[in-house]
Amino acid sequence: MAKGGFVTSITRQSEDFPGWYNDVVLKAELAAYSPVRGCMIIRAYGYAIWESMRDELDRHIKATGHSNVYFPLFVPRSLLEKEAEHVEGFDPQVAWVTRAGGKDLDDWLAIRPTSEAIIADSVKDWIQSYRDLPLLMNLWNNVVRWELRTRLFLRTTEFLWQEAHTFHATEEEAATEVETGLECYRKVAEDWLAIPVIRGRKSEGEKFPGAVYTTAIEAMMRDTKALQAGTSHMLGQNFARSAGIEFLDRDNQRKHPYGTSWGFSTRMVGATIMAHGDDAGLVLPPNVAPLHLVVVPIARTEDERAAVESVLEPLERHLAEVTTASGPLRWQVDRREESPGFKFNHWELRGVPFRLEIGPRDVSAGQAVLVRRLDRAKETLSLDRIASELPARLLSCQADLYRRAVEFRDANSHVVDDYETFKSTLNDQGGFLYAHWCGQASCERQVNEETGATIRVIPFDGEPEAGRCLIDGRPSAQRVVFARAY
């Protein structure tokens, strides 16, 4: 049975979640370690998942009026240092080019950790009038942040992402834009990746350096820890002021525009893995799965092989014409010289939503067995119905995966009112803890230092409710979400 091979070497999720995650990423060939410390190689299968969510998000970004642009990888030191809080926040994480062209540089070049600074400097010439606003730009690029502790996809020194940067005439319009960006992320997370998220505002301590405030979507992984899945920032006039961006408004007054920025990264590949995976490996939502269906022919003898092939030929013609919610059906027949059991495990590890087994018994009955990755539910379908049934099966699989994630999150969310209960619940069960907080940074810090939990978000759709802060008992008008986080 399971001797050698990888059934024994993929760590069980319940035993060691980080070990499980690492095994899945490496063995499903999503990524590999690179010669550069903290940097990863994204392999074909992992990159296909990224491309799927990237393209979907790109559609939402364009549909909301933004245009893709590109800005340089290097940020001159003088620009990066203009916004005081921004520099201070990023300084420890910036990688510098200090030597080039065979000589030391007088003006160091930062490898962008994010592009607010260089964009603010560049757009000051483009914005003269309120008629030049809003300016709605988006960049798909790579950034570098010198992390001390890295993890594949979740936190790497270099990562791929999208950063939107916008400028507006009024604060109200900028605030709406912050919501627009976050809504793009919510749609991709929930509708495409089947990951339910909580939208909310970050506390002062957790906000982006240089922002007025930061909003985020927060998701729960299958170990009940939280993961920040996308952030959208109100920059106010901070960068505009330090870069000297001014426009002449309708009232003939010179004003600084209001900025926003928002980002979504390859971290979401990690989120998708951790939100849905199980002991057999990845479980991919159909919308992002590089393959929707793998067909495993089963045959012992030459005659059986010929019989199976004879039904595969018309089936393949039909599969080629199937259209799904995420484009043409993505499918493959696995004709490798491996045992069926090997192939089942191979594709389950890779999270392919459905597999179709076709053996001699099926051929004579004119049917095949469709097995769903999510719960290994088996269904026998007549051969001529399979192609036409698949789009509906993929839709219900996507919906069931989302529903399972919602149920899991709800089952691991707790409402707590006092600090002792908070601590014991966190230690015994983990998950999201809804509790009252007075808004003071000192209370937030105390919880973090004593329990390891942080305030993930102050939810937008939280019910107003009078209560008392966990720590100092001061009044609070709404519960916030505490959790241990990635």
Place this chain on the structure above:
RNA sequence: CGGGGUGUAGCGUAGCCCGGUAACGCACGUGCUUUGGGAGCACGAGAUCGCGGGUUCAAAUCCCGCCGCCCCGACCA
């Protein structure tokens, strides 16, 4: 940067204490038998033992120095 560990074939390890020119499992190649939950047998290919120096007739093994990586603590999409 502080503390702990580790480096031998693509991966995981043994050998090191007690020096004698490298072994095992997985993966890989060829052939035959196999195939409804990780197949079997046979043959085969693959390693200047992290790097540099030293001791010795002889170093993966002993000595000195360096480097890399991993785990734990302060930062983060």
